[in-house]
Amino acid sequence: MPELPEVENVIRSLVNKVSGKKIASVEIITPSIVYKRTDFIDLVKDKTIVTLERRGKYIIIRLDEGNLLIHLRMTGKLLFNGEIGKHTHLKIDFTDGNYLIYNDVRKFGRINYLSNDELNIYLKTKVGLEPGLMELEAFKTKLMNKRGPLKKILLDQTVIAGIGNIYADEILFASGIHPLTETSKLKDEDYIILFDNIRGILEKAILAGGSTIRDYVNGDGTAGGFQDAHQVYGRGGKECICCGCTLEKIKVAGRTTVYCPICQRIR
DNA sequence: CCATACACCTGTGTGC
């Protein structure tokens, strides 16, 4: 489900509701979503949530001691006082009677307890540049050191963190760059356009509440609105909004990729 | 080293 804009909206919808709350109990309904740690419940129980943060597609629940690191993968949801059902896999009860649940139809998501040091090491090795904070030169250097189709590189979370299949296609279309372009063929001006579109599209998507293709909702249960602004994602075979020609559908790095053969030239 | 396949799961849409 969620890419950076959706994860950001989950956090924004929850941060004021859960910060300061003390955890009274934790119920693990589906053990497979919690990384093996026999003392998980003991580590989390009686802790207080300090705040929520995001790195790439990860949600970090900062506790007064340690952290919960959550990845929603495809269909994970974090819901404040949400409806408990057959897809609820974890429940955190607060001392004031409110609760937070983790729902996930496909059970791909993961929740882990990490100390501050463990978290820092993990993020340093696995999570790349933060789109909203990165600088052009660092971005350019990092991309130039990678070979292969540009879309594959945009999807690589160790390069830039947070871009998934929807936003990769939207960013490339907005930039007028073909998804199979090799970074060695990109000119300085291409890097600037790409950089601006990564930040611009992700920011617009955040402000629109993210994209709801099927079932994404934020922590309140509110769906996003950015799906109405998609130019190419999910539109293979339809006409290009810009030039009217037929949008192509191919596979890149194993993912369905839609682009306009006229508007997005190979460099 | 790389690219591809598959595994993890369930639900939904399509075509016969």
Added chain:
DNA sequence: TGCACACAGGTGTATG
């Protein structure tokens, strides 16, 4: 209607 199959916002591991 029913059934088989393809496909889905992601990523880690195995395979060639």
